[in-house]
Amino acid sequence: MSNVDKKKFSTPQIISAAIILAFYVLVFIAEQTLAPTSMIFTVLKKGATYALVAVSMNLLNGFTGIFSLGQAGFMLIGAYVYAIFTIPLTQRAAVYQYYNGGIVQFTLPVFVAMIMSGLVAAFFAYLIGLPVLRLKSDYLAVATLGFAEIIRAIFQWDKIGPLTNGSNMLRLFPTFNDFNIKNSNGEVVIYLSTLVPLLISGVCIALILLLINSTFGRALRAMKDDEISAEAMGIHLASHKQLAFCISSFFTGVGGAMLAMYQTTVQAKSFTTAMTYEILLIVVIGGIGSVTGSCLSSFLFVACSEWWLRFLDQKQVIGEFEVPLLRNGFRLVVFSIIIMIVVLFFRQGIMGTRELPDLFRKKRSAAKKGA
Amino acid sequence: MADKILRIEDLTMQFGGVVAVDHFSMVINQGEIVALIGPNGAGKTTAFNAVTGVYTPTSGSVYLVEKNITGMRPDQITSLGIARTFQNIRLFSSMTVFENVLTAHHLRRTSNVFTATLRLNAAEEARMRKDTEELLKRVDLYEFKDEMATSLPYGKQRLLEIVRALATKPKLLLLDEPAAGMNPQETEELGEFIKRIRKEFDLSIFIIEHHMNLVMGISDRIYVIEFGKQIAEGVPEEIQNNPAVIDAYLGGGEDL
Numbered sequence: 001m002s003n004v005d006k007k008k009f010s011t012p013q014i015i016s017a018a019i020i021l022a023f024y025v026l027v028f029i030a031e032q033t034l035a036p037t038s039m040i041f042t043v044l045k046k047g048a049t050y051a052l053v054a055v056s057m058n059l060l061n062g063f064t065g066i067f068s069l070g071q072a073g074f075m076l077i078g079a080y081v082y083a084i085f086t087i088p089l090t091q092r093a094a095v096y097q098y099y100n101g102g103i104v105q106f107t108l109p110v111f112v113a114m115i116m117s118g119l120v121a122a123f124f125a126y127l128i129g130l131p132v133l134r135l136k137s138d139y140l141a142v143a144t145l146g147f148a149e150i151i152r153a154i155f156q157w158d159k160i161g162p163l164t165n166g167s168n169m170l171r172l173f174p175t176f177n178d179f180n181i182k183n184s185n186g187e188v189v190i191y192l193s194t195l196v197p198l199l200i201s202g203v204c205i206a207l208i209l210l211l212i213n214s215t216f217g218r219a220l221r222a223m224k225d226d227e228i229s230a231e232a233m234g235i236h237l238a239s240h241k242q243l244a245f246c247i248s249s250f251f252t253g254v255g256g257a258m259l260a261m262y263q264t265t266v267q268a269k270s271f272t273t274a275m276t277y278e279i280l281l282i283v284v285i286g287g288i289g290s291v292t293g294s295c296l297s298s299f300l301f302v303a304c305s306e307w308w309l310r311f312l313d314q315k316q317v318i319g320e321f322e323v324p325l326l327r328n329g330f331r332l333v334v335f336s337i338i339i340m341i342v343v344l345f346f347r348q349g350i351m352g353t354r355e356l357p358d359l360f361r362k363k364r365s366a367a368k369k370g371a
Numbered sequence: 372m373a374d375k376i377l378r379i380e381d382l383t384m385q386f387g388g389v390v391a392v393d394h395f396s397m398v399i400n401q402g403e404i405v406a407l408i409g410p411n412g413a414g415k416t417t418a419f420n421a422v423t424g425v426y427t428p429t430s431g432s433v434y435l436v437e438k439n440i441t442g443m444r445p446d447q448i449t450s451l452g453i454a455r456t457f458q459n460i461r462l463f464s465s466m467t468v469f470e471n472v473l474t475a476h477h478l479r480r481t482s483n484v485f486t487a488t489l490r491l492n493a494a495e496e497a498r499m500r501k502d503t504e505e506l507l508k509r510v511d512l513y514e515f516k517d518e519m520a521t522s523l524p525y526g527k528q529r530l531l532e533i534v535r536a537l538a539t540k541p542k543l544l545l546l547d548e549p550a551a552g553m554n555p556q557e558t559e560e561l562g563e564f565i566k567r568i569r570k571e572f573d574l575s576i577f578i579i580e581h582h583m584n585l586v587m588g589i590s591d592r593i594y595v596i597e598f599g600k601q602i603a604e605g606v607p608e609e610i611q612n613n614p615a616v617i618d619a620y621l622g623g624g625e626d627l
Contacts, residue, residue: 207488214487215496218470219477222463229461232423234449234478234539243484289465353465 012360019356020202027198031191039307041194043299045176045262046306048201051298053255054282055205055291056248061280062289062353063212064244065224066133067141070125071279073148074249076271077124078117078256080155083170083266084163085113091172096165103162110174114200114257121253122246124151129245133238148276155268169267176261197258204251209291211247220244285342287349292356297349309334374401374436376543376575377422377453382431384414384421384599391417393599394431399543404569404576406590408583408610410619414599415579416458419545422577423455424448435543450478454541456532458548458579462520468531469516472503475538503538509571510534510564526557530564537572544568546578550585558582562589587611595619 009017027044034040053071060066085108087095096102108116132143154160156167164170179196180188211217219240222230231237260266282301286293312331316323342350377399384392391414399405407415420426422433424445432441440448449455463471476499482492490496507513512531515523520531529549536544546565550558562585569576580586586593587607595603595610597619603610610616 210490211484211488214484214490215473215477215480215482215492215499216484216487218466218474221465222474222477225463225465226461228425229457229463230474231445232449232455232457232461233475233535234446235474236444236446247484 010357012357015360016356024195024198024202028195031194036188036191036193043303043307044194045197047299047302048197049255049258049262050279050282050302051295052201052204052258053252053279054286054294054298055208056251056255057279058283058286058288058291058294059208059212059220059248059251060244061283062287063217063224064220064241065227066241066245067137068144068245068248069141069273069276069280070128070144070148070249071252072271072273072275073144073151074121074125074252075256075259075275076148076151076155076268077121078253079260079266079271080164080170080256080268081117081120081253082113082257082260083173085116086110086173087170088172095170095172096162098168099162099165102165110178114254117257118250118253121256122250125246125249126242129242133241133245145273145276148271148273152268152271164268167268169265170260171265173260175264197261200254200258204254205291205295208247208251212291216240216243281339285339285346285349287351287353289353290349290351290355292354293349293351296351304335304338305331375399375434376401376403376436377577378434379418379422380432380434382418382421382433383429384417384426385429391599392421392428392596395596395599395601396431397594397601397604399575399577402569402573402575403591404565404578404589406578406580406586406593407596408580408586408593409596409602413596415596416547417599418596419455419547419577419579422448423453423545446478449539449541452540452542453545454536454539454543455545456529456536456547456549458551460528460532462528462532462535464519464521466520467517468512468520468523469503469507471520471531472506472535472538473499475535476502478539506534506538526553526561529553529561533564533568537568541574543575543577546576546580548579548581550580550582553582555584558585561585565589 031041053075057068057071060068084102084104088107089105092105093101128144128147132140132147135143155164157164158166160166176193176197179192181190181192183189212220219230219235222233222235223237223240227237278301282297283294285301286295286297309331312326312334313328314326316326375398379395379397382392382395383390393414395414395418397405407418409415417426421428424440424443424447427442432439434440435448435451435453438451440451440453443451463474466474480487480492480495482495486492487496504513504516507516510530512527512534515527520528523531533544533546533549549565550561553561565576565578566589568574578586578590590607592604592606593610594601595613595616602615602619603613605613
């Protein structure tokens, strides 16, 4: 056994762990020193949220071979469950002003509510999975897409207003800023509003990684490679697909709760198909089948769309010269071109199927490509 | 008389108007190697698929020992003790040799998804890995364990597929044209290998094959079908001299 123990962590794995730890320490230090309004924190917070949802989607698309496009729907469920159960009692009358303060008259602790978000999303996934997972590839994608649209409509339905506040927005629930530690005067002593979301997302992604590398993860990958042969190896396809679908939706739901905290308000109409496509784009750019890739590309994607390319939307004057073409919306043109370039020249995404530790290994596994 | 491992009774498999297997019956006794031969399109692989649950038979039934397995799902049938290989190799292409065999152990797990994710099944996982390691060493594939399965030479891929099937701990092994695409040297080795695993793993083997040397060399009994119907059954010598068989293979003016 000692032989096994010794080999438990290889050098590349230790280096990777060190990099991740260093990242968290850096974020903590940056948060105490930089202005809390700095764009970098916006990017990190939204990036953490998107990273979790992207990794959950990758669990389906990249590791199980289920092409689902229901992400926005499950995020919506997660966001609503979180918001409904965490709005302070004193604020409910203000939020549910058209519904006499709503029907839910208790609050749950933030972390309990987040787990609830995941569980409710997973429950919906279970019900939807029963009929939908019998479909394959494109048909499954269309069915899940349809589900997300239906959920969006249902949550705005006036009749269930006492629960969901109809088409009005939910607000005044605890946000990322409530993670900051304040003294008795209400001044912030330690800033944690970026670190905590990154930690939540990190723990969830670590759990997904543990799943992928367990015997169940191997079964899922086997199904992706070859369903007929996986079935012949004794893997029950339907139950394993259902399992992957529910677990992915659980974490998507938690991601939805994080998005609610990031946005500070929740409204069903903002959970559009375009949101699912953003996540899909992140997964494809990062590399289908790479958790590291999904995380990296989430932060890059959010940074580009929220920060680095913002200057393209305004008139820029260099000396006497006014740069042509720059106007509101031009950012999206450049953004699309960048995406096309990535897709054309990095067919496998940034990371392919490699993970962080693979970058520190010798070239041996480079032959993995064509798979 | 030895125990009957597999009993097929009056099996018919119909696709629309095409009757691929027509009222076919056979038995495999414990420890036997039984071959199913016939011209192309005779319905051999269809019969395999009906036994392993890929197809649900139109009529007739299949028994494993005394248990009726007709219409069960492929994974249920595998867990009851029938493992198979495929005519066109179907290894898990994104996995290494080791992982391919390791995946076959998923079937006999006792952990659930929570215990497996949280690593509470460490002992079981260690046992799976140890079993895989031992199995690979026994069949001389251990040195390739970290190679991608699909990067192995063709003959080794065929071998690996058999090993992966063995890892599910079957009572009966179904081999669908295991020698397809192999040279005479490899075919001979394969024949020795099949005889060896029958002994070492206490198996019964049901094989579809076109290489007559291999079939005649290893089979205890042979069934011959043509157009889904059985035309002969017997030990290799009987089959070689059976006029109906010679007719099926040579009769239509087609050379084998």
